[in-house]
Amino acid sequence: MKVEISRRRFLQGTVALSVASATSVGVTSVMANDEKKKNQKESLTKTIPTVCEMCVNKCAALASVKNGIVTKLDPNPYFPKSRSMLCARGVAGIHALYDPDRLKYPLIRTGERGDGKYKRATWDEAYEYIKDKLVKILDEEKDNRSCIGYCAGEGMAEHTFQVFMSDKFGSSNFVNHSSICLQTAISGYALTIGGYGQADLENAKYVIMAGANRAEAILTPDTMDLFKRTRGRGAKLVVVDPRYTNTAVHADTYLPIKPGTDLAFVLALTYVAISEKIYNRRYVAKNFSDFDKYEKHILESQYTPQWAEKITGIPAREIEKIARDFMANAPQAIYYQGRRSTWAKNDFQLRRAQAIFTALGGGIDLKGGIIFGKNLPLGGHSVNSPVYANAQPRIEKKEASIIGGSGSWIAWRNMIAEGRTPYPMRGLFAYKQNPMLSVPNTAKTKEMLTKLDLVVVIDTMPSDTAMYADVILPECTYLEREDPVKSFGGSEPAIVLRQKVIEPMYDTKPVNEIMRGLGQKLTKPLFEISKKYDEDLQEEIEDSSEEDIFDENGYDLAEPFMESQEKINEHSVVSVYGKDAWNTLRAKGVYYPHMEEYFKKIDNNTYECYPKDKRFYSVLKLEEEFDPEKFLHDTCVNMEDIAELKRSFKTPNGKIECYLGSLGKKGIDPMPVWRDEQYVNVPEGKFKLISGRHAQFTQNATQNNIMLLELMKENYVWINDKEALKKGINFGDEVEITSSVGKVRIKAYPTSRIVPCAVFFVHGFGAKSTGLTFGYRNGASDNEIIEDTIEPVFGSAVMHDTIVDVRRV
Amino acid sequence: MEKCLICGLEINKIPLFKLLFNKTMFVAYILILAGFFGIYEVIGERYFSVVANAHASGIDPTNPALIEAMKNAVFGHVGEVTREVPWTLFIVNYMYMIYTGSGIIFLVALAELLNIKVIAKTAAAFMTLGLAFVFAGLFTIATDLNILNMLWMFKDPNFGAGMWLMLPLYSIYIPFVLFEIYLLITNKKELVKKVSFAILVLSIVVDIVEFYIQAKLFSMNTSRHLWTEFPILTLYFIISAFVASLGVMGIFSALIYRNLPNYHELIEVIRKALLFFISVLALYEIIAYLYVDKEWAFLMLFGPFKYAFFGGYILLTMTIPFLLIFKESKNTLTIIASVCVAIGAYVGRYLFVYGGNANPMTNRFGVGFEKYDIYDISNSYNYVAPHMGEILIVIGSFGIMIFIYKFLDEVFDVSKVREH
């Protein structure tokens, strides 16, 4: 996939000039500075509202299209959540569309797995290939649909893929980003205060951000709200982080902390609040259950600031001061929930402790605290899914206490790689996810992928994972497709629509159409397999006719995908809000009730989507009945998962849960406890590897984006300058970082802005796919050296407990 | 040799082959050849290297040349100059060549005015040499500019800009010098006698104007304090040019006039003048660095440029020559001093141009130098090493200088000693 061109010089003049001319076309067509061009501009320019997909935030964007070319992406001010902004990645979305390395047509593997040799195929050939393999596999596995696993990255079309794989195809083996992302945080909050909620940073007076880095890991509207109010402008910000991040730059107080000790910090804060009785006693009396148990536990365990100082490295007096300031500002005080990954084994308990601490101040479900807001429901459609008698439950059910519907990536993968599965796992369908780079311990992911008989990857880019696929199906990018309409809850709820900006380039398709094609190809042959092995089905057919059962029980795999996405969306919106709402949504990209009346431009930088008194801050009081599913909202949350979790653990709603007895039965601490044995100590001369984000990249999805690479061309490892001096490491030196599972080479960035016991490098670099011209072997991938440890509750990947050695090479 | 006479000008009827193919010319050609390689390199970089803008990939995303260009832009290097150091070796060489050349012309005029016989006799050769240097300087700068748009110098002139003033300046200066040479080598003795004094005065005025415009060119760059705060930049340019010119004249004399009966007399004149002007220059430098912005002064005197400044400039231009020539001695010592000065003066020009850009403009808020990149260290000084193309063009400019001088000498016998 590599095109060799020797470096310029005269002989390449002709080639070079063709670029220059292409370039100048680009310039003139856009500059449009004379009359003639102006006329042209009017006739050929279109502005189409759409929704960004460069990260999970889903900001509303306006795409300018000239002569069928997307020339610019601008923010769409109508969407309250994105606060009329588009970040670096959002603006660089054009280069996701025009990335030279995009997957352009279906590919079928011709070489060995991982060597990148593929041949171009038609869609039908690709479907045919998949069908042949699936028929063979399912025949051998006697119609156990779960022998084909599937994984997906977060995205608006993730659900479409899931409908196919789970509801239609019938596999139970689904893994997604949750367990390598914010599973513990979401669940910790859901089980403690009822929901993850949203921190109202527009009105909070005191915010503790521990580990969260909102300046660099941009989250809407938190980032936009917070940094207009820091340092003397309304919100006191305390940043607790092993690194002096760009968020810390804006903090009133920055406290460097040893990685993995946040729980001790929160428990000490709680100790101060409880022992000094400075918490919001009225709120606690009214809304807490089992507070007495918690109070007793905290006090008896002696979680004093002095105790925490030894563990965290944060001075005891700072902890006392923060606890007092926090409670003085409560209830407009938030211990920020945080997102990102699981850091240490105690992560679930950490999130619980955070939630309880915030609740001690009373900052739940009110302006300036953690709010739940309101959701705007969308019309649904049902899927008729067949039941396969031979489909087995997911393989890694017993690897952790609670394995939900989105699984545990590491546990799941390790079982396959190590050959410990209860039944053979034969295949994997991966949509928009790249486990080769995103799941800790790359070597094992590779082992897993090599063991499978069928790997199908649906993506826009030839990722490292795609290089292990038998069949690659090219999805079109977000600017070339309409995706399922999405509703965002919050204090200012709104519905947004991702519309197609231009027709799909090359031979690419949206997921809806891919599922349709695949479904049509697979329906008949797979039904034959079921008929052969599924005794229930055989009985049903005996009782009735084959055609009837086929129709009634939904064996037609393509059926939910037959309608165009536009039609499906229209139905979802019109059925609830009427035709006008749908027209507004299409024209403006955003819809919410009373939009025309509420929406106001205040100045060039400020738009008001909802008047202050119409926003939904305190919903629990407003609503007669509390229905958590109506309020929980987060892009990354699988609501069904959370609902299921809460059903299984029978947490009463509307109360702050200090003591989770039902979890105790599963061997999980019912209250947050600091356990020394869970803490990984850093030996002398070694470091703990921590990972994180910069504002210019979204995990590994943007590693080949030339515009973003221009801002930061590779990742560097942060190492404390004094430690670097000891090891003779200077800026830009290549160093080797070794852990128990692998080693990487990366350039060094010695800085005083990281604690001595840790090293950091940003996630998302170091791809080994030869298909990526710019990303290939650029920098280092953290997951090559992060150990595959899971935390005991959800089986989430522990990302910050790997001990590494650093040496200059 | 057979001659023909046009307007009192004796022209050698030298065969073309002999004119173009001789030892000196071969040296010139080799140097010019290096220069052409440099031009090839520079033009390749400027007009034919693959470059891309942000819109290019929307038009033809998979164009291999575009991909290469994008890769170069991000992971490699793109462009001839950086924003921090826009003026480079081209300007150094331009300054050296033009100032030294016009310094020679200026000095010869002064010598004639002071009635220094030995210079008067060799004036034509020195003036031609000076002119050859000026052409070499113009050659250098021509390769630095985008010649394709030069028409705009006529179509939309900005009369106040130092850069534009170069155009009328050299349009007048070069014919004027040619006329001076013409007067020197022509046989029309009567005419020469009549106009010589007026021409001399005029020529000195033109020389001063020239240096004034050169100084304006630099001192308009208000933010580069090394240039704007150098006291009386015009004077500095004249004095430093005289030093370089005398060095070049010394070397030239040794090459051309070593068999002349009054060779020693010639060298003596040069020695005395050199001694005088390096003393003035030394004094000037001391005073100047008391005035110049301390940030620049620090970089030059104690910072990264200190070795070039003291070891290159001060030692070669002032200390060594001074020790060699402060009293009358063998001609050889003066010649060695001349070589030192000629090299040292080049280092001086280099320091002046690169030094002007050395203090980064990125201390925009007065709280420290800024960096742009997340992974970078902020620069406390700017320096970009000259690239190969530039160096080759500089070498070529010496070839141009030799070629022009030799050509004129072969045709007009400018080096012939003339009695007035």
Added chain:
Amino acid sequence: MNYAMALDYQNCINCKACEIACKEENGVQLGADKQRIWIGVVEGEVFGKPFTNFYPSQCNHCLDAPCVDVCPTNASHFSKGGIVKVDPHKCILCKGCMEACPYDARFVDDTMVAVDKCTFCDHRIEETGMTACQATCPTKVRMFGDLDDENSDLVKLLKARKFFFQKEKEKTLPKLFYLVPEDEAYAKQSISHSATIHTWESFKPLYDTVKARRSKQWKNA
């Protein structure tokens, strides 16, 4: 009309959205050195505690612009509203303007073989009222507007806040107005002792005088 920009630089989080928006909007050449706009980062430490300042910046479109004075062919010129622009077709690449600029705001655009710089997005300001960098900014650092329009958002902001300039001593009368942070500690760490703090009243007369002198050179194209 006299276009200018105020920057509430305390908001900046160095996300670099503005840098990319500028490149995409204007089709600027690719390359880290080829920036019309940038975020300068100054890192320091006080008593062992680190601090970092982010300075989003671009061409100051100085009223008394030295880059216009030094240009031999008038390629570098004042356009409508006092926007300093370069006409690439007239540029002879003498790079004198790059030397004259106190802010390093200019670079050589190798696609045009000419000097390039910020244009205040003059092709879109009439339509949208703001530059691409302002529109896209997550924390809304910038406010573009007309200094002559007393009712513009810009003038309202400048009347309400104190401000300072970069390198005011160079006497180029820059038009990027940096708003003094409301937090004293932040102001102390990010503003030089030698910077003059202005109010709208204190600075307006000076600008009017110089505008009267220089605006004769402004082209209305």
